[in-house]
Amino acid sequence: MPTKQEILDLHFMDARYKLIDLAAFLDRVDRHSGEGDFRFDALKAALPLLLSEQQGRAKAVLDALSDPSIEPIEKATTQGASGAPRPAGVPL
Structure with a gap:
């Protein structure tokens, strides 16, 4: 090691x-x-996780920038991921 x-x-x-x-x-x-959008806000919110002394910083950052929903959407309006979870009410 x-x-x-x-x-x-x-x-x-x-x-x-x-x-x-x-x-x-x-x-x-x-x-x-x-104006920025939810992606910029999510990125800035994840930055303090880098300074944590806890193990698992990479997972914490990935989780902070991942969509936690489990239900599929009825119809996609874009192709590809946005890289950050959309707040409720923000259209796809």
Whole structure:
């Protein structure tokens, strides 16, 4: 089993890149006019999960950005997923 130091040596630069990329995305959204939507709100709400000391942060973030419904919708109006759960009343 690798040590924490070995994991850091192998993966730190990749994690650093992803964090900087996420910060750049947030900056891009903030620079532009108009309103955000539920996806941006869900992403921002999931960010504190990264700082948690609890095991299972990846699952917690995935759950926060996943649709918890189990009933199929009658008819899809779009193709593909939105990447975040839609609040009640937000049309597909």
